[in-house]
Amino acid sequence: xxKVTQAQTxxxxxxxxxxxxDCVYETRDxxxxxxWYKQPPSGELVFLIRRxxxxxxxxxxxxxxxxxxxxxxxxxxxxxxxxxxxxxxYFCALSEAWxxxxxxxxxxxxxxxxxxxx
Amino acid sequence: DAGxxxxxxxxxxxxxxxxxxxxxxxxSHSYMFWYRQDLGHGLRLIYYSAAADIxxxxxxxxxxxxxxxxxENFPLTLESATRSQTSVYxxxxxxxxxxxxxxxxxxxxxxxxxx
Numbered sequence: 001x002x003k004v005t006q007a008q009t010x011x012x013x014x015x016x017x018x019x020x021x022d023c024v025y026e027t028r029d030x031x032x033x034x035x036w037y038k039q040p041p042s043g044e045l046v047f048l049i050r051r052x053x054x055x056x057x058x059x060x061x062x063x064x065x066x067x068x069x070x071x072x073x074x075x076x077x078x079x080x081x082x083x084x085x086x087x088x089x090y091f092c093a094l095s096e097a098w099x100x101x102x103x104x105x106x107x108x109x110x111x112x113x114x115x116x117x118x
Numbered sequence: 119d120a121g122x123x124x125x126x127x128x129x130x131x132x133x134x135x136x137x138x139x140x141x142x143x144x145x146s147h148s149y150m151f152w153y154r155q156d157l158g159h160g161l162r163l164i165y166y167s168a169a170a171d172i173x174x175x176x177x178x179x180x181x182x183x184x185x186x187x188x189x190e191n192f193p194l195t196l197e198s199a200t201r202s203q204t205s206v207y208x209x210x211x212x213x214x215x216x217x218x219x220x221x222x223x224x225x226x227x228x229x230x231x232x233x
Contacts, residue, residue, distance in 0.1 A: 035221060045161075045208060045224035091160065105176070106151075106222060110160040 002027050004094050006109035013082055014117050021077040021112050023092030029053075034068065034075045035093040035106065045091075051075065082116045089113050121145075124209050124225040131199050132233055139194045139228050141209030148214035150192040151222060152176075152184065154205040161208065167192055168214060199232045206230070 003026040013019045025034065036048040049059060051068055059066045063080045079086050093106040122143040131137050141150065152164040153176075163176030165184040173184050181203060183195045192211075196203055206229050210222040 037224075043206070044226050045210075047221045047223065050221045105163060105166060106161075107163075108161040110158065 002032075002094050002096065002107040004092050004107055004109035006092055006112050008112045009110070010113045010115070012115045012117065015084060016081050018078060018080050019082050019114065019116075021079075021090050021092075021114065023075045023077065023109060025073050025075065025092070025094045027094060027096065029096045031096070033095045035095070036066070036075075036077050037091045037093065037108075039089040039091065039111070040085075041088070048077075079114075082114075084116050084118055087114060087116045122209060122211055122223055122225040124207075124228050126228060127226065128229050130231045130233060133199060133201060135199050137196045137199050137230065139196075139207055139209075139230070141192045141194070141225060143190055143192075143209075143211040143223075143225075145211060145223075146189060147211035147223075148189075149212045149220075149222075150186065151210040151212075152182070152192070152194045153208045153210065154178065154203075155208060155227075156205050164194065164207075196230075199230075201232050204230060204232045 005024045008022055032053045034051045038046045038048055049066055056068050065078045067076045089111045091111045092109045095106050125140045148169050151166045153161040155161045162178050164178055164182050165176055167173045167186045170186050170189050173186055183197055186192050206227050208227050209225040212222040213220045
């Protein structure tokens with residue numbers, strides 16, 4: 001069975017600090033996908049990134065970067081120079097590749113609440 | 119409007135009543151999903167659908183019924199609402215191709231309170 005663990009439940013930083021959100025996953029499949037979603041205080045879920053298990057290259061998008069390490073089953077998310085607008089709940093999720101109709105079923109971690117203080 | 123919408127956005131109902139939450143998407147995505155979000159549990163999958171007339175159970179299906187007669191609609195019905203079904207419900211949709219897993223796009227959510 002798939003499992004996603006986000007051990008950090010709440011993180012509080014001061015604006016401009018860097019912060020890393022940890023995500024550890026478990027799966028028996030060799031082909032799988034990892035995702036991060038953001039849920040700001042307004043409540044909607046915003047897709048941030050999708051990464052497949054064959055692509056271990058780190059990704060950078062502006063102040064956001066992701067570090068995928070299969071050896072430790074981790075897919076960590078770093079926000080550089082955090083801003084107040086980054087305050088949100090961040091979810092890591094795992095999906096197995098489609099086999100028999102199970103396409104895109106996401107298993108979510110419990111989320112990390114990030115508070116960025118001015 | 120393009121995208122994925124849910125209605126109602128807020129609903130208060132009494133124990134034992136039947137409630138239907140609506141979900142509509144305009145992308146013609148094959149896959150649609152229903153999740154519930156509760157404190158301490160994150161998001162949990164209730165039901166999903168791979169195409170019109172194809173549905174399957176997720177992690178927490180008990181007490182819920184779904185149907186999908188049209189690609190764009192995926193209603194969720196609570197047949198006899200219980201207080202434990204008080205939650206925020208999210209509908210999502212995604213593309214679907216063999217061997218791939220696409221990101222899901224979520225609706226704005228429905229906050230349901232069962233009294």
